[in-house]
Amino acid sequence: MTSSAALEFASLGSGSKGNATLISVANTCIMVDCGFSMRETVTRLEQCGKQPEQLAAILLTHEHSDHIRGAGALSRKYGIPIWSTRGTAQAEALGDISRQYFINAEEKFTIGSIEIQAYPVPHDAKEPCQYVFSNGEHKLGLLTDVGKCTPHIIEQLSMCDALLLECNHDSDMLMNGDYPFSLKQRVAGDLGHLSNQQAADILAQLDTSNLKYIAAMHLSDKNNQMELAQQALSAVLDWEESWINIADQELGLAWQQI
Numbered sequence: 001m002t003s004s005a006a007l008e009f010a011s012l013g014s015g016s017k018g019n020a021t022l023i024s025v026a027n028t029c030i031m032v033d034c035g036f037s038m039r040e041t042v043t044r045l046e047q048c049g050k051q052p053e054q055l056a057a058i059l060l061t062h063e064h065s066d067h068i069r070g071a072g073a074l075s076r077k078y079g080i081p082i083w084s085t086r087g088t089a090q091a092e093a094l095g096d097i098s099r100q101y102f103i104n105a106e107e108k109f110t111i112g113s114i115e116i117q118a119y120p121v122p123h124d125a126k127e128p129c130q131y132v133f134s135n136g137e138h139k140l141g142l143l144t145d146v147g148k149c150t151p152h153i154i155e156q157l158s159m160c161d162a163l164l165l166e167c168n169h170d171s172d173m174l175m176n177g178d179y180p181f182s183l184k185q186r187v188a189g190d191l192g193h194l195s196n197q198q199a200a201d202i203l204a205q206l207d208t209s210n211l212k213y214i215a216a217m218h219l220s221d222k223n224n225q226m227e228l229a230q231q232a233l234s235a236v237l238d239w240e241e242s243w244i245n246i247a248d249q250e251l252g253l254a255w256q257q258i
């Protein structure tokens with residue numbers, strides 16, 4: 001077996017106030033989503049030991065503002081190309097982008113040393129997709145902003161070495177909380193977000209024989225608690241609860257490697 005350069009990843013923060021994830025293989029580093037203002041993004045990048053000039057791409061999952069807020073400005077200021085589906089690229093909030101690449105939601109492509117498999121997901125956006133990243137040897141699966149499981153999701157995320165998996169809400173906290181009814185319906189709906197239990201059900205269907213690392217992503221600050229997400233996922237994997245990492249809104253996740 002050939003040994004590839006390690007696949008490294010970090011989160012600049014995750015949740016409804018902003019999302020951005022770094023993926024790095026050898027000397028290619030890309031940012032997946034850019035949901036913080038440009039200034040905030042640069043600060044958070046520096047905390048991860050990166051400069052915006054080092055980014056080979058901004059790869060978008062969908063056009064909700066918690067995923068694209070700073071993308072257009074960062075792209076323009078530092079000449080970083082934006083990669084996305086055509087549906088996502090239609091977002092007015094991106095502004096004029098001079099360096100742009102279009103992918104389809106099921107495409108396999110590479111950016112520098114990073115192999116990327118896009119896959120479509122049910123979510124209330126124009127053409128949303130999520131991604132599996134690889135260095136040719138190990139796989140990192142990313143899944144957030146998805147309303148329900150599909151057989152295709154299970155196929156894509158099986159055999160991953162690491163998973164970044166949405167645990168948006170606890171269903172009871174959401175239903176008993178103070179969101180207006182229509183928003184509760186949206187969040188819990190098939191085009192909304194995964195509950196802890198839905199995330200656990202997905203995990204239970206995956207082949208996790210290669211899994212060494214998992215982090216719960218996109219936790220709601222009003223409708224979830226870290227411990228509930230940890231309990232739900234650890235029960236499936238039969239891991240200690242403390243082995244379930246949490247990418248929180250402020251701190252994200254420090255660099256990991258597989």
Ligand SMILES: [Zn+2]
Nearest residue numbers: 016064066145
């Ligand atoms: Zn989101």
Ligand SMILES: [Zn+2]
Nearest residue numbers: 062064123145
């Ligand atoms: Zn979204």
